[in-house]
Amino acid sequence: MFKKSKRKIVAAILSVLVLLLCGTFGVIYLASYTEMTNENRELLKQYVDSYTLPGTDMGGFEFAKDRGDKGTPHTKPPMLELSTFYSVATSKDGQILKVDTADLSTYSEDTLKELAAEIIENGKTDGVESKLAYRMADKGEYILVAFLDNTVMLESADTLINYTLIFGGVALVCLLFLACFLANKIVSPLEESYQRQKQFVSDAGHELKTPVAVVNANLELLSREIGENQWLSNIQYENERMSGLILQLLELARAENVTPMMKVIDLSRLVCGETLPFETVAYENGLTLNSSIVDNILVRGNRVQLKQLVSILIDNAICHSDSSGAIFLSLKKEKNHAVLSVVNNGEEIPLEERKRLFERFYRTDTARTGEGAHYGLGLAIARTITTAHKGTIDVRCYDGKVEFIAKLRLV
Numbered sequence: 001m002f003k004k005s006k007r008k009i010v011a012a013i014l015s016v017l018v019l020l021l022c023g024t025f026g027v028i029y030l031a032s033y034t035e036m037t038n039e040n041r042e043l044l045k046q047y048v049d050s051y052t053l054p055g056t057d058m059g060g061f062e063f064a065k066d067r068g069d070k071g072t073p074h075t076k077p078p079m080l081e082l083s084t085f086y087s088v089a090t091s092k093d094g095q096i097l098k099v100d101t102a103d104l105s106t107y108s109e110d111t112l113k114e115l116a117a118e119i120i121e122n123g124k125t126d127g128v129e130s131k132l133a134y135r136m137a138d139k140g141e142y143i144l145v146a147f148l149d150n151t152v153m154l155e156s157a158d159t160l161i162n163y164t165l166i167f168g169g170v171a172l173v174c175l176l177f178l179a180c181f182l183a184n185k186i187v188s189p190l191e192e193s194y195q196r197q198k199q200f201v202s203d204a205g206h207e208l209k210t211p212v213a214v215v216n217a218n219l220e221l222l223s224r225e226i227g228e229n230q231w232l233s234n235i236q237y238e239n240e241r242m243s244g245l246i247l248q249l250l251e252l253a254r255a256e257n258v259t260p261m262m263k264v265i266d267l268s269r270l271v272c273g274e275t276l277p278f279e280t281v282a283y284e285n286g287l288t289l290n291s292s293i294v295d296n297i298l299v300r301g302n303r304v305q306l307k308q309l310v311s312i313l314i315d316n317a318i319c320h321s322d323s324s325g326a327i328f329l330s331l332k333k334e335k336n337h338a339v340l341s342v343v344n345n346g347e348e349i350p351l352e353e354r355k356r357l358f359e360r361f362y363r364t365d366t367a368r369t370g371e372g373a374h375y376g377l378g379l380a381i382a383r384t385i386t387t388a389h390k391g392t393i394d395v396r397c398y399d400g401k402v403e404f405i406a407k408l409r410l411v
Contacts, residue, residue, distance in 0.1 A: 002194070085149075086100060088116035115134070131151050252360070268295050274314070292329070297332075297333060301408065308381065308385060328342075386408065389409075
């Protein structure tokens with residue numbers, strides 16, 4: 001139970017941290033990408049605005065130089081000078097006028113021509129194509145397609161992503177240990193309290209055995225001396241109820257604190273043997289006990305505890321069933337589990353009560369108004385036994401019936 005809680009706490013902490021890391025890195029990357037994209041567009045715009053086809057007044061491309069009031073030229077834009085540009089100038093009828101490869105062999109003239117033709121055909125003024133940011137502009141007598149090499153920027157982005165993944169992986173491993181530490185800190189007080197409660201139940205059961213036995217012995221002596229007496233009968237009745245409660249407390253403590261000896265057991269024969277004595281009990285209560293048991297179902301478990309599990313479920317069905325009707329017990333295989341089911345007629349148990357049925361000392365209102373030695377420990381013991389056998393137990397309500405289902409692993 002506490003291991004499951006720890007796993008949930010660790011999963012919750014890691015989920016929050018992963019979301020925070022992913023959100024932070026996502027925002028950083030999105031902001032960086034947007035800034036770089038806008039900067040590339042601005043650089044391409046400056047390049048296109050400054051470009052003049054050779055043979056005109058300027059005789060080719062030069063960086064624009066704005067002059068101040070005193071005629072002193074401003075410094076050339078550093079990013080513009082450090083960037084690598086390619087360009088293709090095309091006449092309106094599709095004739096290639098000029099291809100500028102920036103004196104580099106990275107992209108050939110033919111490659112640039114093909115890219116420019118595709119861009120002109122698509123009609124999109126800017127975008128990215130083959131690691132090249134591009135901008136298309138109508139320069140009047142010709143169409144210019146300018147390219148900005150993004151290779152360095154993309155490689156830098158890839159490197160940043162790789163380092164981020166490595167850092168994120170290392171950080172998550174560290175956070176996993178931190179989450180486990182915090183989960184232990186959170187759950188430890190609850191686990192300690194639960195262990196104290198279990199120890200109290202065990203100690204109280206052992207301590208109460210002696211006074212109850214003494215009371216019972218004195219009652220027998222008094223009854224011999226004074227004969228039948230109403231007050232003695234009342235004391236005897238309550239003493240027997242106390243003895244039953246102590247017995248169930250000790251059984252619960254034993255099931256929780258003692259690791260049972262496990263061996264391969266024929267569950268089919270065990271269930272059949274436990275069902276037979278209860279047929280008479282059911283008949284005395286105006287009920288019939290029907291069973292359907294598949295043969296040769298083998299599980300690894302403790303014979304004493306599994307007998308107790310079957311007895312608790314049948315006894316619970318008899319005690320809480322309608323005054324007349326039938327109880328149906330079945331044992332079958334389902335995938336890799338043995339499924340023990342006990343069904344009785346009864347009022348539907350509210351969902352909130354179903355969640356608490358397997359708690360210690362919990363009884364529904366119907367159970368509280370009944371008579372008998374029932375203290376709300378039977379189903380708690382049943383859950384403890386199924387948990388010790390790495391199984392599960394649950395309750396379902398449908399069509400005026402209540403069904404308890406216990407699942408145990410097959411051998």
